[in-house]
Amino acid sequence: MKKTYKNYISIFKIICVSLILLALSGIGVAVMATQVDTVKITLPSGYELTVLTNKTNVSEILQENNIILKENERVTPDLNEQITAEKSIVIRDKSIQEIQVAKISESGINTTLEEILDSYAPITEKIVVMQEEIPFETITKDASNSSENTRNKVIRQGQNGVKEVTYKIKYKNEQEIEKTVLSEKVIKEPIDKIVQVQKNVTSRSSTTSRGTTSNGVRIFKVTAYCPCAKCCGKFASGYTSSGTKATPGRTIATSSQFAFGTKLLINGTTYVVEDRGGAIQGDKIDIFFNTHAEAIAWGVKYLPVQVVE
Template sequence: MKKTLIIVLGVATILLLSGTVVGYAMMKKEVTITFSDKDKTITTDVLNGTLSEALAEEGYDPKKLKKQYKSSVKWDQPFQKDTKVHLTCNCSVSLKVGGEKPKKLKTTETTVGDFLKAEKIEVGKNDQLNAALDQKITNGLAIIIDKIEKRVDKKVEQIDYKTKKKEDPDLPKGEKKVTQEGKKGKEIYQVTALYKNGKSMVTDKKLIDKVDPVTKIVTVGSGEVEEEPEEKKDTEVASGGSRIAGLKYKKSMEGEATGYTATGNKTATGTTPSRGTIAVDPNVIPLGTRLYIPGYGEGVAEDTGGAVNGNTIDLFFESREEAVQWGRRNVTIYILE
């Protein structure tokens, strides 16, 4: 009888202890916590605890979190069941649009796109945004939108006519007669300009039409000594010191030029670099300036660089071999008209 009683008591004790363990396990609740501005997820077991207590056990300061986050559940209410909690950041964001001064704003939006939509700010197809639209909003994030505007105009440039003299034995000696009036011609250009926040970046000029000038013809009586043809005078003026490779320039300077090639990045003016793209110090050579470099050719100041200072420039080449072959050399930089 004693042996049977001991066995019964032992079984009863085991069952009692098992029930306590099962009961304890059933009282624990699994809580999953996510953040709007972080990829981290916290999963923890809570025994009659609150969100504040659960976060404290995970090493967080609930007081600081309450100031910055809005919770999907009450902070100090005990969990009654397994719960998923989402903490939405009330983040401070800096927003700069165009040439305006940055504004400090608070937002509970979760992405850059949602934030701009809430602020009723549209990003044009040519505008430059420093963040992806699906990028998460984080505290202290700076959002910058550069407004890019494209303007297309026409420009007309006149072409002076030339004067030609012809001898006429039928005219008295020394007499002159205009047999054909001269008429100026014109060149019509399409001028495309890109503006960044209202400031000109790049200007492209393309000839779209041309009207040739009409030569003035003057008949001179025989025996009169002819003056030097005006065409020759024009040619001599055109070949003076104000041209390089047939291009008019208004200034030249000595400097150093280094070859570089594609990095996968856009230029400082938003264009894709190609042959003729030149990186400059905009404090010395304004962006958009047309340049001529002997040995390289014509180009446009479209880019900048950390090592491009003073009279130092970088010349873009289509391949690394060309850039290495050019290396770094002293050059004369011509500023074209």
């Protein structure tokens, strides 16, 4: 074009330039007067392009950007519609969308078009390697010879192992939607915990403790006595400190923690606290027998004792 203009006289050239400038400023005013919007167009491939336009009709915007819909493609909003406040045009493969819409309506879920379109977000895949713990197992070995009173002793502490797991993770909208294990490699084997069930050996220190069990039963050191001088010294009279006549199967001596008249269940027999004794302190109980032989035969027992209300 310029070449042809070269032949004209300069005055005409100036007029022309002035006219062009005038036209350009006119366009500028026109552009400023019209609303120019940024519109996002999403193609079926998931590719997004942002265009500047002063048009609001979908088909006009597509035309302006030389986008021609193929037969199997559908555009939202529709070709003859105006773009919405979201300023977004989405082109999708019609067949896939129809299948999806059919599926959703079949399951009876109310879904907006936006939600359906949203489910078409491109899916990305990542290969991720993670280190994970392998929890140890607990092996129980019974060495109690089927005794009822047993305790568990830890022979060896367990230790978690470590493995390296390679996952294939699928993301959609940056959300994990599928996780598949591709391979696993053990880096460190776990060490099993070994517990041995052993026969519980009752020790005196545990049975003489003042601990009260849940049902109010306490373990007492239970000995026996008779009205002889060996057992009761020079005060041997056959009568108790409370003034009653000592009676086998009923009379017991306790410390002052139990008032006279308190009934205690020991070994299936209900005794009555009627006596005291210099050696009967703390969690000790003395059971009355008629003869010294019976008292000796009883010996020393550690027994559960329960107060009878």
